[in-house]
Amino acid sequence: MKSVCVIGLGYIGLPTASLFANAGFKVKGVDAKEHVVEMVNSGRNHIQEVGLRTMVEAAISSGQLSASLEPACSDAFIIAVPTPFGPNKEPDLSHVFAAARKIIPLLEVGNLVVVESTVPPGTTEKVAEVIAAERPDLVADPARPVASLQVHVAHCPERVLPGRILKELVENDRVIGGLNAESTECAVDLYKRIVSGTIYSTDATTAEMVKLSENTFRDVNISLVNELAIICEKLGISVWEVIELANKHPRVKMLTPGPGVGGHCIAVDPWFIVSEFPEDSNLIKAARLRNDAMPALVVERVKKLVAGIASPVIACLGASYKGNVGDARNSPAIEIYEKLLALYGEKGEVRINDMYVDEKDLPLVSLREVIEKADLVLVLVDHFEYRALDPLEIAKKVRRKVVFDTRNTLNHERWRAAGFAVHVLGSGVRATAPKG
Numbered sequence: 001m002k003s004v005c006v007i008g009l010g011y012i013g014l015p016t017a018s019l020f021a022n023a024g025f026k027v028k029g030v031d032a033k034e035h036v037v038e039m040v041n042s043g044r045n046h047i048q049e050v051g052l053r054t055m056v057e058a059a060i061s062s063g064q065l066s067a068s069l070e071p072a073c074s075d076a077f078i079i080a081v082p083t084p085f086g087p088n089k090e091p092d093l094s095h096v097f098a099a100a101r102k103i104i105p106l107l108e109v110g111n112l113v114v115v116e117s118t119v120p121p122g123t124t125e126k127v128a129e130v131i132a133a134e135r136p137d138l139v140a141d142p143a144r145p146v147a148s149l150q151v152h153v154a155h156c157p158e159r160v161l162p163g164r165i166l167k168e169l170v171e172n173d174r175v176i177g178g179l180n181a182e183s184t185e186c187a188v189d190l191y192k193r194i195v196s197g198t199i200y201s202t203d204a205t206t207a208e209m210v211k212l213s214e215n216t217f218r219d220v221n222i223s224l225v226n227e228l229a230i231i232c233e234k235l236g237i238s239v240w241e242v243i244e245l246a247n248k249h250p251r252v253k254m255l256t257p258g259p260g261v262g263g264h265c266i267a268v269d270p271w272f273i274v275s276e277f278p279e280d281s282n283l284i285k286a287a288r289l290r291n292d293a294m295p296a297l298v299v300e301r302v303k304k305l306v307a308g309i310a311s312p313v314i315a316c317l318g319a320s321y322k323g324n325v326g327d328a329r330n331s332p333a334i335e336i337y338e339k340l341l342a343l344y345g346e347k348g349e350v351r352i353n354d355m356y357v358d359e360k361d362l363p364l365v366s367l368r369e370v371i372e373k374a375d376l377v378l379v380l381v382d383h384f385e386y387r388a389l390d391p392l393e394i395a396k397k398v399r400r401k402v403v404f405d406t407r408n409t410l411n412h413e414r415w416r417a418a419g420f421a422v423h424v425l426g427s428g429v430r431a432t433a434p435k436g
Ligand code: SAJ
Pocket: 118, 158, 159, 160, 161, 162, 214, 215, 218, 222, 255, 256, 257, 258, 259, 260, 261, 262, 263, 264, 265, 266, 321, 322, 323
């Protein structure tokens, strides 16, 4: 295989396209957004990700990568488009099937079609069904259209962590599941060219469920610690100390509570299982609802902390969905900010800062502005920069020395020493700081 066409130049598609281009493939990157195509063609990336700029520049300047609004004939086609959910949390696969329909007219015998987007079980097979229905010339036996399709079709889910995408795209193990053994083998041969981790072969539906199970595992485990955080607050103890000590058990590795689960993966993917198997997924659904309820819980705590202040000024630190990334999709920090704005925007002031996020619709202000005369410093994201804040300096600027740390990220002893009343999510009134 010498050429690859990547549909969707987002967080996964653009790094993947650049990697294949820099590995010697002729790559056509396709995106529906004109400004994305223009930016990529001029060697710039529209996504903030460590190392991506250099990679895109190299791929464009070598002539191996070019972007376009329309796909082109290639040996392999990779579908890496978003799969959000609809109003009732049902998967919205319109982008996947729109991408498939765009490439179907271009397919030739022996081509490979890979679905990288996270999809509900059975979707890769449905993509093959659409290809077989629209291109009978690629079907060897009309009685078994999908089984006799002369195009390889496989699912190869991405597993990378934003902030470490380029490293993890290369080094992480991958799971590849084809519609049949030949499809799997063909996709493995392609990915071997860019992946140094182990590639495990399976069937398409198993690969789809592996991906969904990984993110559901994380979501369920986060919901567990979020639930424990609520219980520990009521007990008047610190969930952080409970977790730290429980994790001394050789077979316990609890995750970290927080103001909610955001991003485009963990907050979305478990619904793909729930929507297909509503009666068999009570635990997965309960976990999702628990995590989705965390922003409202934070707002309730904030209401208590500013009760009695006529015009409260709230300084929200962080807008992204997690620390040290600029991605604000489904961010619990933004949900909290918006809820607070609805409550205090008129009679008080709610400000938000984030040095990583670049969102036109969000009135982000500088660190200096955000804390100016604030009545409450509300830490929503664990960026390095917030951890490094000097509480003595902050103390000089705020109106009231009160901080609410929803990520347990600050050095509480230093903040207390600077005169702050320190409140921590998951810590009740009798709470002590985690012991070292
Ligand atoms: N979070 C917590 N507590 C934790 C860990 C995370 O509250 O202990 C929150 C984060 O703050 C964030 C959300 O959960 O809001 C998700 O963050 P994350 O770092 O757990 O995961 P993502 O969404 O950035 O990336 C995940 C990864 N999946 C797993 O770790 C199983 C990544 O490997 C996947 O490739 C990615 O989803 C994806 O694209 O599916």
